[in-house]
Amino acid sequence: GCGQPMVDKGVQWNVGKVFFDDRQVYDFNLLPEEGHKRPAFINLQQYYFEEYLVNRVRELQEQGAPIEIRGRNKVSAIGTHPSHVTLEVDTPEGPYNLEADWLIACDGAGSPTRQMLGLDFVGRVFEDNFLIADVIMEADFPTERWFWFDPPFNKGQSALLHKQPDGVWRIDLQLGWDIDKEREKRPENVIPRLQAMLGEDVKFELEWVSIYTFQCRRMEQFRHGRVLFAGDAAHQVSPFGARGANSGLQDTDNLCWKLQLVMDGTAPESLLDSYDIERIHGADENILNSSRSTDFITPKSEMSRVLRDAVLDLSEQYEFARPLVNSGRLSVPCTYDGSPLNSADALNGPERT
Structure with missing residues (x-):
């Protein structure tokens, strides 16, 4: 119920262009045919995304849905038991205790829930930083x-430009590994970089600046008894390809109908093990694609860079080379090969899920 406001506000785009040095080597269209209900892609700031989700929750509350949003509440301790989960919650008015049949931990990449249960990520932290x-x-x-490899305004690195609502443009500039992050975020250092990219005569104002480091990691298991992890709390990928929030929404799609059946008593608790299996498969697929994108964007050896540059040169004239260019493989639905929910008919028939 909140998709249409996002489409109405978001900036729609279909065409992407890839540049190498100062020349365009090719472009692509994500939606070459007409007649789709939704656009191929929208760009939308996260604060709008969150606002429309909250608005939808408010609508559901008015319709009598048993949903609460508890601001300024912080879970300070978690106790896991065979039949339930206990939580200690701190608030400005004082602490209180809560008991739940199930706990879904969606508390982000730095997940306090994960830390309180003594759990951690496994995976890679890529040695590179991007100014956003x-x-x-x-x-x-x-x-x-628009994506640049080795542009004149950021030699030896990469850059990304795309439009957002309200006249805001998002720019990503690769900086390398050995940098002073706080220094690089200062306006006096950011503005000259942007002027070199956009042109001295382009007038702009900084709205927000940050620096991020690529990470491709996940928990070894997403289900721990009656605690289920989803979104960034369960897995992290690099931002290229829009695989972060998309995979969190896929977690939600996968988990909620299963949990509903278990809570209604029409399915055994073991059904939730398929959430763990299927979404780990999805996370591994995202991490694989994200790692490949990162390795192409930031070659880790001289030979890797030679190969990358050769692919970019060839892509300007030869179509066979264009699928090899990897500036972020865009997120697609996940196919759950090997899921325990796949029947023999599903595996052998034309409509395998």
Whole structure:
């Protein structure tokens, strides 16, 4: 019930362009045919995404749905038991205890829930940093996704530009590994980088600046008794390819109908083990694609860079090379090969899920 406001507000785009040095090597169209209900892609700031979700929760509350949003509540301790989960919650008015049949931990990459249960991630932390800047400007750039490899304004690195609502443009600039993050975020250092990219005559204002380091990691298990992990609390990928929030929504789609059946007593608790199996498969698929994108964008050896640059050169004239270019494989639905829920008919028939 909150998709349409997001589409209405979001910036729609289909075309992406890839540049190498100062020349365009090819472009692609994510939605080459007409007649789809939804656009191929929208760009939308996270604060709008969250606002529309909260608005939908408020609507459901007015319709009598048993949902509560408890602001300024912080879980300080968790106790796991065979039949339930206990929580200690701190608030400005004082602490209170809560008992739940099930706990879904969606508390982000730094998940306090994960830490309180003594659990951790496994995976890679990539040795690279990206400057991310939202700038407000009036520009003639088309509504497309532009990605540069080794551009003149950021030699030896990469860059990304795309449009967001309200005249805001998102810019990503690769900085390398050995940097002073706090220094690089200062306006006096950010603005010259953006002027080199956009042009000295382009007027813009900084709205937000941050620096992130790639991480591709996941928990070894997403289900721990009656505690179920989802979203960034369960897995992390690099931002290229829009695999982060998308995979969190896929977790939700996978988990909620199963948990409902278990709570209604129409399915055994073991059904939730399929959530663990299927979404670990989904996370591994995202991590594989995300790692490949990161390795292509930031080659880790001279030979890798030679191969990457050769692919980019060839892609300008030869179509066979274009699928090899990897500036972020875009998120697609996950196929659950090997799921215990796949029957023999599903595995052998034309409509395998």
